[in-house]
Amino acid sequence: MRTFVVVVDTGQFQEAAADLSITQQAVSKRIAGLEKNLAVRLFTRTARGARLTIDGQAFLPHARELLRVAERAVASVLPGSRPLRVDVIASRSAASGLMRGFHRAHPEIELDVVMLFDVETAVAAIRSGAIDASFRAVAVPGRPLPEDIESVWVLDETLQLLTGPAHALAGARSVTVAQLAGHRIWMPGIVPGTEWAAYYDDLVAEFDLTIEATGPNFGSDALLDTIADTPALATFMGEQTRLVWPADHGLRRIPVTDPMPVYPHSLLWHRDNPHPGLAALRAHLAAAAAGHDAAGTWVPGWAIRR
Amino acid sequence: MRTFVVVVDTGQFQEAAADLSITQQAVSKRIAGLEKNLAVRLFTRTARGARLTIDGQAFLPHARELLRVAERAVASVLPGSRPLRVDVIASRSAASGLMRGFHRAHPEIELDVVMLFDVETAVAAIRSGAIDASFRAVAVPGRPLPEDIESVWVLDETLQLLTGPAHALAGARSVTVAQLAGHRIWMPGIVPGTEWAAYYDDLVAEFDLTIEATGPNFGSDALLDTIADTPALATFMGEQTRLVWPADHGLRRIPVTDPMPVYPHSLLWHRDNPHPGLAALRAHLAAAAAGHDAAGTWVPGWAIRR
DNA sequence: CTTAGTGCACAACCTGCAGTTGTTTATCTT
DNA sequence: AAGATAAACAACTGCAGGTTGTGCACTAAG
Incomplete structure (x- = not known):
């Protein structure tokens, strides 16, 4: 999910890979795996990056929400604040x-x-x-x-x-x-x-x-x-x-x-x-x-x- | 997360393992991994099962929420309804x-x-x-x-x-x-x-x-x-x-x-x-x-x- | 107190997947 | 046509995540 959101925000697999400190191929595999699990295409691959499909657009707010919830979950047991x-x-x-x-x-x-x-x-x-x-x-x-x-x-x-x-x-x-x-x-x-x-x-x-x-x-x-x-x-x-x-x-x-x-x-x-x-x-x-x-x-x- | 919630609902690792169709040891490892990542104990292990710690109690509603959000995310691209x-x-x-x-x-x-x-x-x-x-x-x-x-x-x-x-x-x-x-x-x-x-x-x-x-x-x-x-x-x-x-x-x-x-x-x-x-x-x-x-x-x- | 039963943890092992490097393909730019 | 860019494919590898086997702590029953 995090990889998906980063790709959306950067607009391309390569930059997302740099952001996540992994290779472009790993990003490609992650997205492919997600798409396979969901049985839908999330991005249309172009020669200048990746654009969201309609399904991807619909999926995106849910993905962001998931990351927010995950963050709150971690925060709920984080010592400190x-x-x-x-x-x-x-x-x-x-x-x-x-x-x-x-x-x-x-x-x-x-x-x-x-x-x-x-x-x-x-x-x-x-x-x-x-x-x-x-x-x-x-x-x-x-x-x-x-x-x-x-x-x-x-x-x-x-x-x-x-x-x-x-x-x-x-x-x-x-x-x-x-x-x-x-x-x-x-x-x-x-x-x-x-x-x-x-x-x-x-x-x-x-x-x-x-x-x-x-x-x-x-x-x-x-x-x-x-x-x-x-x-x-x-x-x-x-x-x-x-x-x-x-x-x-x-x-x-x-x-x-x-x-x-x-x-x-x-x-x-x-x-x-x-x-x-x-x-x-x-x-x-x-x-x-x-x-x-x-x-x-x-x-x-x-x-x-x- | 799903394993965590199932353990809470069943009250013990063994039943959770049966529910998830994996071995008790796998459940133990998953919970141990989660606890290690969060750096807190989620369960107190007793001779009759597992009880939530205070941290576990605080974590639980967030875990349930995460699963709900994940379900909605999948539903957002599910063909059909x-x-x-x-x-x-x-x-x-x-x-x-x-x-x-x-x-x-x-x-x-x-x-x-x-x-x-x-x-x-x-x-x-x-x-x-x-x-x-x-x-x-x-x-x-x-x-x-x-x-x-x-x-x-x-x-x-x-x-x-x-x-x-x-x-x-x-x-x-x-x-x-x-x-x-x-x-x-x-x-x-x-x-x-x-x-x-x-x-x-x-x-x-x-x-x-x-x-x-x-x-x-x-x-x-x-x-x-x-x-x-x-x-x-x-x-x-x-x-x-x-x-x-x-x-x-x-x-x-x-x-x-x-x-x-x-x-x-x-x-x-x-x-x-x-x-x-x-x-x-x-x-x-x-x-x-x-x-x-x-x-x-x-x-x-x-x-x-x- | 003994004994059987229950439930989780540890150790060793095994498999497959998630990552890597290397290369190819496709498209846009000049 | 050549070069640049971006993603996909292929082959390889280490380790994450599962398995079996076993031990230990605690409970319940007699």
């Missing part, structure tokens, strides 16, 4: 939504989003420089963050009940946590040892709920299908979560109150990280963060919001 | 703007834009199936299009004078064609034998203008710079042309009247072309085409508008 790398707790979490919003606001800042196992891993990755920031629930003051890690509360993700149309609570305008006792709540894909697991463990212990975290995660489509079809099952879902909402499934979102369970997201980063994108992200989040009203909400005992 | 391929007369012409508008309205229709030499070439390409449509000025009824080529008038591109701030006509709100006599008008990049050349030849002959079509085209930036800096030079530019307008160059667009020179664009296509994108394009253009008022405009004698 690589894209801003942010860890989120789950692809469906509010943090992902925040990152999408940030990308819309700053499309010029290259972004890579990863998902690490838990806070400890994330903190270690931040300290090693492997990632630049992480959205997490910050742990208790008793086991404080290392001194070189800074954090700021970003938002509370309100959890709502999601049920099918035949569920016993489907008609409710809102439900209290106490009303959930006895109902089966299904949360597939919760990995033991992660903060999500700890979060739901604490919720279960405090309010005597029945949460089934078993089973692999087959994706949100399968989850929604099952919830829609199974009257006895419900699940929790973030209020801000935007899914591909299946039509005609009759799914219901029901607010939970007394108290309202929320998942507190904070942004963590290294005190000395000089990445310009990080400053932009913090500014964006500070601007986007709404007022903070913790009254009537529930978070696990180990979680703090600051 | 390839993207809609449209010829425009110049990248700065109104036809390019129309294609951008069409792409915005129908982003799902894959597009490739090419630029052919002249009408004859375009007609031949349409008849051979190499392109699906062409924006051109249609020639006289005396030398009619072949019967299997259909055409429809799309729009008139109004030509305006573009001058620098020190040009003699820079202060005019509008100029007549007669006033242009004696002024040097510079149109670099006009290739002899093309319709643009014929168009300006006719304009020169009919109104006794001085148009210099000499010199290679160094791009619109260089053109604008020269126009801005040279009091004695002006150029023609389509009214709809949107350029990267250099700040503080003081460039002036001046309407030309008595008559107003316009370049008539028609769409040409093959009667029997079944490409679904072509129907969409024709519908889009029909909807976008405004009323047609030819009064007071000038086109060459050989051009027709229908």
Whole structure:
């Protein structure tokens, strides 16, 4: 591909060969191979160089795009000035939504989003420089963050009940946590040892709920299908979560109150990280963060919001 | 890259090898080579397969994107159901703007834009199936299009004078064609034998203008710079042309009247072309085409508008 | 703790392709 | 017609990229 583009830019095989520090014959072979693979002629050879055929003209922008993408791919793992790398707790979490919003606001800042196992891993990755920031629930003051890690509360993700149309609570305008006792709540894909697991463990212990975290995660489509079809099952879902909402499934979102369970997201980063994108992200989040009203909400005992 | 993505999707080298119909050792070598080139570890090898490292996670979306782009590149020259391929007369012409508008309205229709030499070439390409449509000025009824080529008038591109701030006509709100006599008008990049050349030849002959079509085209930036800096030079530019307008160059667009020179664009296509994108394009253009008022405009004698 | 099983890496080998040099052909220029 | 330029063809060669064979680390089961 690179040879093809160089030939286009130079207009002839010989100069392209000089540019690439190979022989003209090698260029000839490369182009011939490409043409053979694609089964089309890309150039018309003249006595004064090579001109693109119509197929070649159509192919050219795709070739350039491929080289751009390849360059970005390499840059994504290049130590030094690589894209801003942010860890989120789950692809469906509010943090992902925040990152999408940030990308819309700053499309010029290259972004890579990863998902690490838990806070400890994330903190270690931040300290090693492997990632630049992480959205997490910050742990208790008793086991404080290392001194070189800074954090700021970003938002509370309100959890709502999601049920099918035949569920016993489907008609409710809102439900209290106490009303959930006895109902089966299904949360597939919760990995033991992660903060999500700890979060739901604490919720279960405090309010005597029945949460089934078993089973692999087959994706949100399968989850929604099952919830829609199974009257006895419900699940929790973030209020801000935007899914591909299946039509005609009759799914219901029901607010939970007394108290309202929320998942507190904070942004963590290294005190000395000089990445310009990080400053932009913090500014964006500070601007986007709404007022903070913790009254009537529930978070696990180990979680703090600051 | 493909091997990398397959390993990610299968979770282990052995299955990836089976998927790719090669040996596990070959997969191991490929990944090792990729890791060596990138100078990062992409997987952590465990006794139950391979897991992505943080770098691997960041790299993955770029790798998938690369494969998508590669697929589109191949599709762009694949005979059969390839993207809609449209010829425009110049990248700065109104036809390019129309294609951008069409792409915005129908982003799902894959597009490739090419630029052919002249009408004859375009007609031949349409008849051979190499392109699906062409924006051109249609020639006289005396030398009619072949019967299997259909055409429809799309729009008139109004030509305006573009001058620098020190040009003699820079202060005019509008100029007549007669006033242009004696002024040097510079149109670099006009290739002899093309319709643009014929168009300006006719304009020169009919109104006794001085148009210099000499010199290679160094791009619109260089053109604008020269126009801005040279009091004695002006150029023609389509009214709809949107350029990267250099700040503080003081460039002036001046309407030309008595008559107003316009370049008539028609769409040409093959009667029997079944490409679904072509129907969409024709519908889009029909909807976008405004009323047609030819009064007071000038086109060459050989051009027709229908 | 042992033992079997799983999964990746290393070593040695082999094949073919991507590059080289040398030469020919075709076209444009003078 | 001669010379210059640009690409293709032909023959050769080294190494990239595959193979087989094997070893080692870790996991799971008894």
